[in-house]
Amino acid sequence: MRIALFVTCLADTLFPDVGKSTTVLLERLGHQVAFPEAQTCCGQMHVNTGYQREALPLIRRYVETFEPYDVIVAPSGSCVGSVRHQHAMVARRCGDPGLADRAEAVAGRTFELSQLLTDVLGVEDVGAYYPHRVTYHPTCHSLRLLGVADRPARLLRQVAGLELVDLPDAEVCCGFGGTFAIKNADTSTAMLADKMRSVLDTRAEVCTAGDSSCLMHIGGGLSRLRAGVRTVHLAEILAATRDGSPTG
Amino acid sequence: MTTFLGWPAPPTAPRGVGHLRGSEPFPVAARRALADSQLRRNLTKATTTIRAKRAAVVAELPDWEALRAAGQAIKAETMRHLDRYLEQLEAQVRARGGIVHWARDAPEANQIVTDLVRAAGSSEAVKVKSLATDEIGLNDALAAAGITAYETDLAELIIQLGHDRSSHILVPAIHRNRAEIREIFLREMADVDPALTDNPAALAEAARLHLRRKFLSARVGISGANFAVAETGTLCVLESEGNGRMCLTLPQTLITVMGIEKVIPAWRDLGVFLQLLPRSSTGERMNPYTSLWTGVTPGDGPQQFHLVLLDNGRTAALADETGRQALHCIRCSACMNVCPVYERTGGHAYGSVYPGPIGAVLSPLLTGVEDNATLPYASSLCGACYDACPVKIDIPSLLVYLRARHVEEARRARRRPSAEAVTMAAAAWVLADPRRYGAAQQAGRPGRALGRGGRIRALPPPLSAWTQARDAPAPPARTFRQWWRESGRERS
Numbered sequence: 001m002r003i004a005l006f007v008t009c010l011a012d013t014l015f016p017d018v019g020k021s022t023t024v025l026l027e028r029l030g031h032q033v034a035f036p037e038a039q040t041c042c043g044q045m046h047v048n049t050g051y052q053r054e055a056l057p058l059i060r061r062y063v064e065t066f067e068p069y070d071v072i073v074a075p076s077g078s079c080v081g082s083v084r085h086q087h088a089m090v091a092r093r094c095g096d097p098g099l100a101d102r103a104e105a106v107a108g109r110t111f112e113l114s115q116l117l118t119d120v121l122g123v124e125d126v127g128a129y130y131p132h133r134v135t136y137h138p139t140c141h142s143l144r145l146l147g148v149a150d151r152p153a154r155l156l157r158q159v160a161g162l163e164l165v166d167l168p169d170a171e172v173c174c175g176f177g178g179t180f181a182i183k184n185a186d187t188s189t190a191m192l193a194d195k196m197r198s199v200l201d202t203r204a205e206v207c208t209a210g211d212s213s214c215l216m217h218i219g220g221g222l223s224r225l226r227a228g229v230r231t232v233h234l235a236e237i238l239a240a241t242r243d244g245s246p247t248g
Numbered sequence: 249m250t251t252f253l254g255w256p257a258p259p260t261a262p263r264g265v266g267h268l269r270g271s272e273p274f275p276v277a278a279r280r281a282l283a284d285s286q287l288r289r290n291l292t293k294a295t296t297t298i299r300a301k302r303a304a305v306v307a308e309l310p311d312w313e314a315l316r317a318a319g320q321a322i323k324a325e326t327m328r329h330l331d332r333y334l335e336q337l338e339a340q341v342r343a344r345g346g347i348v349h350w351a352r353d354a355p356e357a358n359q360i361v362t363d364l365v366r367a368a369g370s371s372e373a374v375k376v377k378s379l380a381t382d383e384i385g386l387n388d389a390l391a392a393a394g395i396t397a398y399e400t401d402l403a404e405l406i407i408q409l410g411h412d413r414s415s416h417i418l419v420p421a422i423h424r425n426r427a428e429i430r431e432i433f434l435r436e437m438a439d440v441d442p443a444l445t446d447n448p449a450a451l452a453e454a455a456r457l458h459l460r461r462k463f464l465s466a467r468v469g470i471s472g473a474n475f476a477v478a479e480t481g482t483l484c485v486l487e488s489e490g491n492g493r494m495c496l497t498l499p500q501t502l503i504t505v506m507g508i509e510k511v512i513p514a515w516r517d518l519g520v521f522l523q524l525l526p527r528s529s530t531g532e533r534m535n536p537y538t539s540l541w542t543g544v545t546p547g548d549g550p551q552q553f554h555l556v557l558l559d560n561g562r563t564a565a566l567a568d569e570t571g572r573q574a575l576h577c578i579r580c581s582a583c584m585n586v587c588p589v590y591e592r593t594g595g596h597a598y599g600s601v602y603p604g605p606i607g608a609v610l611s612p613l614l615t616g617v618e619d620n621a622t623l624p625y626a627s628s629l630c631g632a633c634y635d636a637c638p639v640k641i642d643i644p645s646l647l648v649y650l651r652a653r654h655v656e657e658a659r660r661a662r663r664r665p666s667a668e669a670v671t672m673a674a675a676a677w678v679l680a681d682p683r684r685y686g687a688a689q690q691a692g693r694p695g696r697a698l699g700r701g702g703r704i705r706a707l708p709p710p711l712s713a714w715t716q717a718r719d720a721p722a723p724p725a726r727t728f729r730q731w732w733r734e735s736g737r738e739r740s
Contacts, residue, residue, distance in 0.1 A: 012728040013689050014721050019728035034740050035732050041679040046672060050651030054676035144631035173588045177628025185713035186279045190592045220718030223703055
């Protein structure tokens with residue numbers, strides 16, 4: 001299958017290994033990955049901060065860039081959540097119903113990575129090998145906006161060598177929330193403290209999730225405390241094999 | 249002046265009266281609350297307990313989702329024809345011997361109630377727990393007129409005796425623990441047993457003894473309402489302690505202050521809400537004391553019944569096509585009990601009698617966004633509130649919408665854009681074009697110099713708010729799109 005990768009601006013700029021892993025994983029499963037270079041950002045930060053008018057050109061860019069593709073994947077529940085639940089709404093509110101209709105059509109073909117693997121490609125064992133003790137944080141938008149439910153856990157349970165441990169209070173937000181982490185930094189930090197305690201309680205060496213943004217938050221806190229736990233995106237775990245990780 | 253369908257826009261709740269606005273921005277008030285370790289402990293303990301109770305009783309009902317959909321549909325239908333249902337309610341209440349008053353805002357409602365208490369020849373009144381009367385600051389208005397209002401709900405009594413403010417719509421004293429309540433009673437209750445312990449039953453008994461004389465002597469009772477049935481003119485109050493039943497039946501005069509959005513069309517609609525509300529609020533299968541009354545019954549209960557229908561910004565909320573679903577709220581408090589922000593900051597940080605997720609949308613809708621401008625941002629948009637809401641109010645989407653309203657109203661009001669608006673516009677300009685975006689990625693590369701071991705420990709403002717507590721990732725040697733090009737893969 002030919003699959004277009006929406007890598008997301010965050011992974012493109014700060015976490016390229018997430019994009020590389022998604023690419024290598026899908027190629028290993030026998031699919032062809034396309035990376036339309038006209039892509040930039042889904043616009044969620046603008047929409048969630050109140051700047052819908054400013055987000056409109058970004059939404060138009062997303063729609064025009066990915067309209068030619070039948071299947072689109074992004075390694076982010078949050079960005080896919082924005083594509084699915086915000087693009088058409090913003091276009092309509094900004095007076096462009098034509099763009100809203102097109103955005104709805106493209107959104108229907110846009111999948112978060114674990115959804116693509118389990119629902120579209122019908123695979124749970126991706127042939128990965130990752131000999132580590134891992135806990136999974138279900139990010140809010142994956143969990144509630146997209147309803148990915150146990151798909152990531154099903155994928156992780158098939159990874160050879162991986163020991164998956166339950167995260168206490170897993171479904172509580174880590175406190176990231178985009179610009180919330182800046183505008184309400186103290187509250188965000190208090191939420192992060194509780195999430196880090198839950199992660200540390202698992203005695204896991206790796207905390208994984210389907211969103212680089214939440215992992216940047218949790219990982220940034222763990223790193224500041226020298227807590228000895230690292231954050232790794234789901235795509236990186238699924239891409240790792242006995243021959244090593246594609247990202248080194 | 250802004251207009252709505254050619255008419256002047258409906259007025260928002262006036263300033264300077266009532267409890268819909270805080271004195272400080274949410275982040276400032278939240279910072280102080282977050283530092284209070286006793287408050288954090290009290291809130292975590294209470295919300296954890298009530299969350300578990302709610303989850304257990306909601307899981308028992310196989311038709312919970314259908315009930316939620318029914319509740320949502322009834323409320324949407326009511327809002328669509330609110331004018332009609334309110335006039336029907338008024339006619340039915342009158343036909344059964346009640347007197348109906350219309351109050352456009354808090355000062356009008358306070359004046360009406362003050363005049364009614366005076367007309368009853370009383371200088372005191374007993375009160376059932378009521379958010380509407382807290383919203384309009386009725387107790388303060390009555391006190392200014394020389395009338396003493398006695399709160400009879402245990403938690404409201406704790407708040408009143410402690411000269412405190414409610415921090416939760418269902419459990420107003422949720423921020424207090426048993427030891428703190430005992431201290432308040434010992435300090436403020438003139439007739440209390442000095443050997444009072446912090447055993448919950450002992451605390452409740454002390455309150456009962458304290459209140460009993462008031463119930464028996466009061467000539468005026470004041471209540472809010474959970475529901476009002478338009479087709480019969482029946483009012484409905486749900487409570488857990490029986491104090492409400494006393495206030496609603498013993499005094500000769502009963503005054504009910506009700507937000508206009510509380511009307512429901514028909515008696516059968518109660519069947520939906522009496523299932524949804526107890527399970528969502530107290531985590532009970534059935535509400536302990538459900539009082540229903542219709543007008544006046546000679547020789548039985550209050551012989552004078554006044555219904556005060558309160559607007560106070562509700563019509564302004566109704567005029568907002570997107571925002572109006574906030575008026576569907578049945579005040580269960582499930583959203584604040586599951587909210588990770590509320591659990592950590594408590595209700596006072598929101599500055600309004602309506603805290604938590606629903607308060608963060610309802611308060612700005614009632615006052616105008618400008619007067620509660622930081623509330624729509626007091627959420628990580630995690631969506632737990634939407635999942636818990638018994639009438640399916642899409643609170644995260646409303647928060648996002650109100651943020652847009654705030655930005656757009658500020659844009660119209662200011663001659664020069666804010667620093668944030670400039671930053672956001674610049675970011676959008678960059679992100680709208682892949683060449684500018686690629687150039688910006690490269691321009692950020694010197695940021696690598698800030699990093700040690702791939703981590704940045706300090707960033708300049710406003711990003712310093714991030715690095716106060718978290719490391720930031722240093723930009724990598726190559727962006728993804730550079731790697732893609734260099735990997736020799738197909739360009740598209």
